[in-house]
Amino acid sequence: MQRALEFALSLTLPDDEIALTDWLLAVLHKHWQPQGVLVGLPEFSGRQLECRGLAGNTPVALALEADDFGQPLAYVMLKNQVRIWDTLYGGARIDNAAFRQLLTDMGTHNGLLALPIPDAAGKLCGVLGIFDKGDQLWAWRNAGDLELLLQVFGRQLARVKSLRRNQRESTQLRASLRQIADESEARRHTATLLENQLVGQSTAARHLRDQIAQIAGHSLSVLIQGETGSGKEVVARLLHQCSPRADRPFVAINCAAIPENLIESELFGYLKGAFSGAQSNKEGLVAQAHGGTLFLDEVGDMPLAMQAKLLRVLETRCYRPLGSDKECHSDFRVIAATHQPLDEQVADGRFRQDLFHRLCQSQILVPALRERAEDIALLSKHFIAGFGEREGKRFGTLRRPLLAMLLAYSFPGNVRELRNLLEVACAHTADGGDIGPDALPLEILSRLEDDACDMGDDYNHIQDLRQALCDYEAAVIAARLRYYQGNRLRVAESLNIARRTLDHKCMKLEVQ
Ligand SMILES: Nc1ncnc2c1ncn2[C@@H]1O[C@H](COP(=O)(O)OP(=O)(O)OP(=O)(O)O)[C@@H](O)[C@H]1O
Numbered sequence: 001m002q003r004a005l006e007f008a009l010s011l012t013l014p015d016d017e018i019a020l021t022d023w024l025l026a027v028l029h030k031h032w033q034p035q036g037v038l039v040g041l042p043e044f045s046g047r048q049l050e051c052r053g054l055a056g057n058t059p060v061a062l063a064l065e066a067d068d069f070g071q072p073l074a075y076v077m078l079k080n081q082v083r084i085w086d087t088l089y090g091g092a093r094i095d096n097a098a099f100r101q102l103l104t105d106m107g108t109h110n111g112l113l114a115l116p117i118p119d120a121a122g123k124l125c126g127v128l129g130i131f132d133k134g135d136q137l138w139a140w141r142n143a144g145d146l147e148l149l150l151q152v153f154g155r156q157l158a159r160v161k162s163l164r165r166n167q168r169e170s171t172q173l174r175a176s177l178r179q180i181a182d183e184s185e186a187r188r189h190t191a192t193l194l195e196n197q198l199v200g201q202s203t204a205a206r207h208l209r210d211q212i213a214q215i216a217g218h219s220l221s222v223l224i225q226g227e228t229g230s231g232k233e234v235v236a237r238l239l240h241q242c243s244p245r246a247d248r249p250f251v252a253i254n255c256a257a258i259p260e261n262l263i264e265s266e267l268f269g270y271l272k273g274a275f276s277g278a279q280s281n282k283e284g285l286v287a288q289a290h291g292g293t294l295f296l297d298e299v300g301d302m303p304l305a306m307q308a309k310l311l312r313v314l315e316t317r318c319y320r321p322l323g324s325d326k327e328c329h330s331d332f333r334v335i336a337a338t339h340q341p342l343d344e345q346v347a348d349g350r351f352r353q354d355l356f357h358r359l360c361q362s363q364i365l366v367p368a369l370r371e372r373a374e375d376i377a378l379l380s381k382h383f384i385a386g387f388g389e390r391e392g393k394r395f396g397t398l399r400r401p402l403l404a405m406l407l408a409y410s411f412p413g414n415v416r417e418l419r420n421l422l423e424v425a426c427a428h429t430a431d432g433g434d435i436g437p438d439a440l441p442l443e444i445l446s447r448l449e450d451d452a453c454d455m456g457d458d459y460n461h462i463q464d465l466r467q468a469l470c471d472y473e474a475a476v477i478a479a480r481l482r483y484y485q486g487n488r489l490r491v492a493e494s495l496n497i498a499r500r501t502l503d504h505k506c507m508k509l510e511v512q
Pocket residue numbers: 197198199200226227228229230231232233234235297337339379415416419
């Protein structure tokens with residue numbers, strides 16, 4: 001009983017095919033003690049028999065062609081029948097050198113008993129070869145124990161294989177779940193980054209964020225166009241931060257700000273002595289951008305001669321530092337921006353058409369602020385909060401009259417102008433105070449009033465009619481109060497309303 005239990009226990013330990021084969025070899029070695037033994041199991045394609053065994057006490061491992069029926073194990077697999085060869089004569093005709101060597105080591109005085117291994121369903125799943133003297137092989141064959149042992153092995157093998165398969169599948173499943181979780185985490189991260197840094201809830205702002213999220217994923221060049229101050233650099237930085245290159249450098253160059261004769265050395269770098277004043281080697285921006293993004297701001301201002309050199313770099317990703325005779329390579333993504341109509345410059349011959357096509361494999365147009373006036377309130381809140389934090393102050397809200405004036409203004413300088421204007425207003429507002437027109441210097445106020453644009457042909461920015469009317473009313477009264485230097489009687493007369501009505505409106509609309 002104890003031996004039976006020990007045997008059963010030993011069978012529970014192997015958890016893969018190799019360990020189970022070793023278990024079978026150990027059992028055979030211990031209880032049958034044959035001269036040699038070989039267990040062959042087809043590998044996953046079925047083309048080869050992976051064999052493990054013992055020649056005496058020495059471990060053997062070899063691979064046999066499963067369809068080479070000239071060798072006995074494949075032959076028994078084909079016939080699915082037990083066979084005994086009383087001697088090993090004829091081994092010389094076997095192609096497989098390792099197997100031939102094994103037969104030679106066993107000696108011709110030994111024979112071979114080969115038995116098919118059935119799985120749980122009785123299907124063939126391997127083969128066992130036992131080397132020993134012919135009469136011993138016949139005795140083992142007739143006793144029938146080996147077949148029983150192989151049934152135990154075959155069933156256990158099926159179990160181990162299914163366990164392995166399940167483990168493989170659950171590992172793959174876990175890996176795909178992890179990938180899905182990583183992807184959705186990355187998407188969430190991108191969305192948060194975009195919402196925080198590209199402020200705005202207008203349709204145009206949302207579209208811009210969607211475009212960035214989509215374009216950031218590939219490595220094509222991007223041409224960003226838009227009026228000055230509209231947020232082109234914000235878009236370029238976000239394209240980089242949301243891209244797989246995010247942890248590599250973002251290198252920006254303003255082509256309009258660098259003298260023509262310096263652009264080349266800035267971009268490509270130089271070697272010591274390349275020109276007078278080059279006292280040491282200097283790495284260029286193209287090299288610094290390796291693995292990351294090269295941002296060419298104001299690309300429309302790049303001189304024609306430099307455009308040709310840039311085109312070559314974009315086509316080959318190779319460049320030559322000044323004074324060097326060696327080509328260098330840099331893997332960068334290029335993003336270019338301009339406030340100029342590049343297509344017109346191409347038509348005028350001021351910008352190379354081939355470079356234009358290279359740069360605009362994908363395009364983003366950043367709309368002017370006046371085309372998305374709905375964003376003004378949110379942008380203002382964002383900037384005021386930022387200035388408050390910077391100055392260590394807590395500002396109240398943007399008062400309606402000022403908001404109304406901002407909504408009516410055409411913002412030729414776009415978001416930058418709004419930001420600058422609010423920076424001034426915050427600087428003139430006390431800690432805890434609301435920000436109104438009185439916080440702006442007169443010249444800015446008159447700029448806002450003089451340039452107050454028509455509220456838009458389509459009034460698309462209006463989301464709340466009652467609020468819009470209040471804002472408009474507040475803006476008119478505030479402007480008139482400034483014009484009459486706070487004289488409410490004259491304001492009321494000029495607007496054809498009673499003085500009491502004006503007072504009431506000023507209180508309700510928070511106009512001072
Ligand atoms: N949607 C936005 N959300 C938050 N800040 C913005 C947004 N758009 C622009 N800004 C801010 O406005 C200012 C100008 O933006 P940016 O420099 O990106 O404009 P630009 O179009 O590149 O200008 P230029 O044409 O002069 O190069 C920056 O301070 C930027 O942070």
